[in-house]
Amino acid sequence: MATEGNKERKVILTKPLSLNDEDEAHDNGGRYSAPNLLQRIFTLFSHVRPGSDLSNFQLPATFNLPKSQLQGYGESIYGTKVDLIRRCNKGESPLERFISVLSWTISTIRPCPFGVAPYNPILGETHHVSHSSLNVLLEQVSHHPPVSALHATDEKENVEIIWCLRPLPKFHGTLVEVHVLGKRTMKLMNHGETYEMNCPNFIFRFLPVPGTEWVGNVRIRCKETGLLADLCYKGRSFLGFKGNRRSIKGNILDSSSSHVLYDVEGHWDRTVVIKDKNNGCVRVIYDAKEVISDLQTPTVNLENVWGTESASVWSDVSEALMRKDWDKANEAKRSIENTQRKLFKERESKGQIWRPQHFTTSHTEEGSLDCSPLHKWVPPAPIITDL
Template identity: 65%
Template sequence: MIHRKITLCSWFLSAATTTIQLSKSPIERLISVVAWSISTTRPPTFGVAPYNPILGETHHVSKGNLNVLLEQGHPSPGNQKVLHHPAVSALHATDEKENIEIIWCQYPVAKFNGTSVEAQVKGKRQLKLLNHGETYEMNSPNLFIRILPVPGTDWVGNVNIKCKETGLVAELCYISQSFFGFGGNKRFIKGNIIDSLKSKILYKVNGHWDSTVTLKDTNNGEERIIYDAKKVISRLHTPTVKDEESVWKTESAITWSELSQAIIKKDWEKAREAKKTVEEKQRELSRERESKGETWIPKHFILSQSKEGDWDCSPIQKWVPPSPIVTL
């Protein structure tokens, strides 16, 4: 799970932060948050999972004033011992100049349905616009993996985005294609933006999250594009290392460097060996901790569990420090 976020965090956070902060009205800020939330959805690839997240793996990257940090953990009820499940990914992003903070905690819970698997992505996303005193809370769509009759993957389910301070809410629905994999509304998204204090629908959301999404004003019928996937993706840039000596040993790029190089060279035998080496090292560390009676504790987050069994994360530092890995 952390690797999918690594490919995203270098750009999707920065894509909307300035726009959101500079929006003058609460409704325009919510619309910007909706567009940002949609931008975090990328087409998943079926049958390709060369990387498995490992305990303590991190990704730390900066873009301008925005600094992003992810850490992978495996907590257990009542303590923080190493377990294989659940795998909790924690993200913290801050922009001191714009006074923006994002806290993101998620973990998958899979449900098998015979011919398919639906992984509910549990956890909470919070985007805080501190200059406006606004906190936007949202969830994630679920990952749907179809095994039969036509293999494929998609994002499905309901996503709710709400701001308690303004009473504005966005209700989105990700709709998959038909059971047989043909026709239907592939990668379709629809929904409403609502003023919950007045129980009034302000806008209709409609489109495809992998192309364009439009917004229609229910008052005057005017439409506009709020998200263009092609335009956003065209602005992607690969992160570069600014200071090699300052890169953490837990950095994902270091952990999986040999595997990544083997995949690039299409040396599949070497790729299998590289992956096996990383995973075996993790098993050895786990056995060593167990023999000493030690427990693993996250370095950058505090993980907690509610009475209902849901996991949440709290960053240890108020602001994420600048990273030696940067992207333009």
């Protein structure tokens, strides 16, 4: 525990979400979830109209994981047991590098336990972590609408990742669907290649079978080589039959000729294979158990943690959730939210405009928010997670 002025500062860190998360939640009685979860969910949404935008909907702490959404985004980059980013850079041909980027993109999808969600980040909140030679920095750059910016760099591999993400959750009666809007890019600077990709939608389903899943279409494109991948993520059927749950199907093609090079098939929580259209050869390109299982809690150097760090901002709430002290958790969360409202009113009364510390923001022609890092390289972080 470090001190900030006369105030003690805590940092509460938990394991990244991984393939083990659902089993642990089941064995531990829901881990962080309060009792009578499904009944509480119906009560919570009883006055919300179908089609409502839930972007600024404040959940009681009893529905929260002990981590911020910023940490969730960051974990999808640094929470791996295999250095997939190095594989992207070391590919000997544009096609091999593209396949590695495709595998890395699949690795950013993680299972989420039913009934709980991360905290909505406060304005200016940050999350800064190092993973081997990769340094990752996130900042909440807007609150209305909520927008998170991510910058990750690996000087050793000369790789840069930039994300600008806006989750748009909507209530549809029997489910909440979250569209994750915004641009995601990876640059392999040794090769002069930039890859763009989007994210599938996240479904939080209440009826008829409660559960969570990722669904929708993902496109990965390299502008310089013309290589393109179209993937379709599928979930359960409406009635809850397993069917193609957590499956991925798609292809890799040369966009200049529309010639399909590989078929892609598998499950993002198991293995994904590609089949060469020329010779029929099949090979595994992604093994989820190898990459995102048994992830460990990061370590921290308390003296160098920023006061805006997610694990510090939400430490009192997370600590109470982990003790299942629901009253204390709700009290601590209300305190944070009330402080943010007070700061907003103070800025508004003084005519002050809040600006991010680590990114610049601009509006695109389509009206969405774009984010650019202020610095070329992300510095090493006081929070460290090992391969």
